[in-house]
Amino acid sequence: MFSCAAWAWLLLGQGLFWRSDQRLPHGSAEPEHWPTVAIVVPARDEAEVLPLSLPSLLAQDYPGRAEIVLVDDGSTDGTGDLARELAARRCGKGSRAGLPLTVVSPGAPEPGWTGKLWAVRHGIGVVRARGAEAPGFLLLTDADIAHAPDSLRRLVAAAVSHRLDLVSQMARLRVAGVWERLVVPAFVYFFCQLYPFRRINRGGGRTAAAAGGCVLLRAETAARAGVPDVIRDAVIDDVALARAVRRAGGRIWLGLADGVESVRPYPRLADLWGMVARSAYAQLRHSGALLAVTVAGLALVYLAPPLCLALGLTGQGGAVAAWAGGAAWAVMAGTYAPMLRYYRQPLWLAALLPVTAALYLLMTVDSAVRHHRGRGAAWKGRTYPAPRAAADR
Structure with missing residues (x-):
């Protein structure tokens, strides 16, 4: 009973967490002037997935000015060189060259920072230090995320037309093998149960969350909220980011993605187990x-x-x-x-x-x-033994 x-x-x-109807609205009014966008991609040992994801960013059909900054976070598999090669290949095809790409490296994270947020901080800093037209928006996207050609255009149109400070899409994760079919849809289902999208998207609501694989963030709001410095040691950085934006008075939106997909495979139960146990x-x-x-x-x-x-x-x-x-x-x-x-x-x-x-x-x-054994959250050779939880933000 x-x-x-x-x-x-x-x-x-x-x-109504179980409904799957929270999607980025089609047909949002396009702005008369498209704001400049800086796409920041933190990447650590991502040579396996980069050929499947980076070309989709280079090929974005965006009417305004946009650039990609890939932050090579101490990779040992040639991630940075591969990124440059992929950009050069696109330029050599004779068609539309695509978005410009810059590859930078921040060095080892300072104490108190997670590697991903340290890389994001460095990427944002590179863009701001150029002295050119300041970006109106930042697109924070992971190195394993592939975007449809109109992804950036739709994100910006939604943010501008609905006056949103943060627009995030939960990327459709890869589901191919037996274990992925059993575990992956439930992973998103449990996330929705914990953070109902309707409550997040309701103006003035207290529930706040984002999906770290695809976050469009208004640059002015990011500076006002102190992002990413204010969440520098957060393991669950996407939820912490959304809460920081909401505390700063920003409006946020989160939904399931169409045309934004993760290409990272999790073929074994051990792979999926590690993904969940890392931050649970x-x-x-x-x-x-x-x-x-x-x-x-x-x-x-x-x-x-x-x-x-x-x-x-x-x-x-x-x-x-x-x-x-x-x-x-x-x-x-x-x-x-x-x-x-x-x-x-x-x-x-x-x-x-x-x-x-x-x-x-x-x-x-x-x-x-x-x-409790001192291993804490671990990701690609780095261990964070006692990170603050998202709920502490």
């Missing part, structure tokens, strides 16, 4: 009490319904338990279906959401274990 009550509230009282405990503010509440909540909401149904059907829990468990499981699957449609996956996977939730429960516990 508790699970049924929980799912009734989640269905109607959590900002930071999201809980490194609190044992919050960890216990989260584990109990996941068990009650996602694991109890199939267990109650099984006990009821075997005669050990009674008809009430069977009906309650079945009803809660049905609502659970129904709320997951829109996300599966968005990811173009078969709807029968919705019935496996309790299995995926059990995996996320174990990943969250493992994240806490890693933290």
Whole structure:
């Protein structure tokens, strides 16, 4: 019965998180004067994915002035040289040369900075130091994100026409292998449950979040909010960024992406496990009490319904338990279906959401274990043992 009550509230009282209709609006009025945009791409050992992502930025069909600054953050796989080569290849094709590219390197991060935010800070600083026309907007996008040709144009049109200071799209993650199909859509589903997009996009709301792979940020607002310095050690930097912008009086918008996709593969369960465990405990503010509440909540909401149904059907829990468990499981699957449609996956996977939730429960516990063993959040050879959580911003 508790699970049924929980799912009734989640269905109607959590900002309709399960709907997938928060998308960048088509047909936003285009500005008479297109603002200058600086695209900042932090990149550390990204030679594997760069050929799939950087050409899409170089090919942006943007009516105004725009440039790309790729910040090679101590790569050891030739990321910077490859980026220059990809830009040179496009220039040599004889067609539209594409956006200009600058590759810079910031050196090792100063104490108290995560590598990504240190790279972003350096990229923004390079643009501001040139003394040319100051950019009106910054597009912060990860090195594994591929953009449709009109992506930047649509982002800027939406920001200008709706007077938004931050426009972010949750990139469609790669879903190809068995484990990606089981884990990836649920990753976005759980994020939406934690940060309902409708509440984020409601003017004056308290909920704030962004998706770090694609963030268009008004440059004036970034300076007013002190970004990125004010969030310099945030592991969950996208949520921290959105909260900093909202505190500075900025208007934010977050939705699911069309035409913005991650090309990074996660073929093994271990790859996906590391992605989640890297920051799960930071999201809980490194609190044992919050960890216990989260584990109990996941068990009650996602694991109890199939267990109650099984006990009821075997005669050990009674008809009430069977009906309650079945009803809660049905609502659970129904709320997951829109996300599966968005990811173009078969709807029968919705019935496996309790299995995926059990995996996320174990990943969250493992994240806490890693933290208390001194390993903390780790990414490409760097470890951040005690970052501030997004909730502390």
